[in-house]
Amino acid sequence: MGAVTGIVGVSVAWTGALPAAAASGPTAAGKGCVEATAPYQKQVEKLLGLRADGSQSPEDCRAVQAFQRREGIRPANGYASRATLHMLTVATARRNPNAGGRCPVRKRQVACVDLTRQLMWVQRGRKVVYQAVPIRSGRAGLETRRGWHTVFRKKRHDISTLYDNSPMPHSQYFSRGQAIHGSLTNLFSGPGSAGCVNLRPGDAARLWKVLRVGDSVVVFGRKRR
Structure with a gap:
């Protein structure tokens, strides 16, 4: 192989x-x-x-x-x-999502959002505590904001008031209105989200149990168009 x-x-x-x-x-x-x-x-x-x-x-x-x-x-x-x-x-x-060293290693827990590969994981130090899963990030003009952020609010059952009252299960907000949350639509279709980091519902539910308010989120890379 x-x-x-x-x-x-x-x-x-x-x-x-x-x-x-x-x-x-x-x-x-x-x-x-x-x-x-x-x-x-x-x-x-x-x-x-x-x-x-x-x-x-x-x-x-x-x-x-x-x-x-x-x-x-x-x-x-x-x-x-x-x-x-x-x-x-x-x-x-999955074996080593941070092999390229793009996500900064800290003693505290950090959620790593890789826009280039369209995936995310969570690490504590060099230990991966939530394995890599697929994401759908923001489309052109509504990009997911890069840089360091902090989880400041969690809402298990949320609804988007801006976009047709779309369900946002297991929302974890990290940058104003942008959140990591589950999506009931096909994650692999379309040009992207309205800025949030979309996950499959099961992945979002598992992440809900891992991230806490105050945890760091770092968004890096650039989404391929």
């Missing part, structure tokens, strides 16, 4: 090896696989340790589909979608 490097739900730690289903043929994976080559084909192949030729093959499709099933990506059809690339980036980062 090649090194899983590069770019930038059900949470099963990515081990760096293809799941058994990907190697066992169409009886375990492959039903419903699509033959089309996706715009993210080469990046996905590289991150999965496949032959990175940018062209979909039956073997590629089975390997991608097996990963999608492990991570709860729908549809799990082997197509190298944007959601698949996003989750591969997250899975790759």
Whole structure:
């Protein structure tokens, strides 16, 4: 298996090896696989340790589909979608999300929001206390504010009064009206949020138990358009 490097739900730690289903043929994976080559084909192949030729093959499709099933990506059809690339980036980062040293290490607890890779984690010192999960940050013109912030308010059941009364479960505010919170919409679709850091509902619920008022949040990087 090649090194899983590069770019930038059900949470099963990515081990760096293809799941058994990907190697066992169409009886375990492959039903419903699509033959089309996706715009993210080469990046996905590289991150999965496949032959990175940018062209979909039956073997590629089975390997991608097996990963999608492990991570709860729908549809799990082997197509190298944007959601698949996003989750591969997250899975790759789980072993050591701060390998690049972008998030400052402090003795206290720090929530690290990486806009470039569209993921976040929480660390205390060098120990990761909340593993990397996917995020959706602010879109152009409504960017998530970078820099150091502090969690100043938590609200378990919140509603956005600015954006069609959208539910904001497990909201944790860190910069005026910007909060880290769960989203009931597809996290991998659209150009981005209105500035908040969106999480999948399950990830937001778990984060609620980790972060406290007064904890630091550092937002860094730049979202790719």
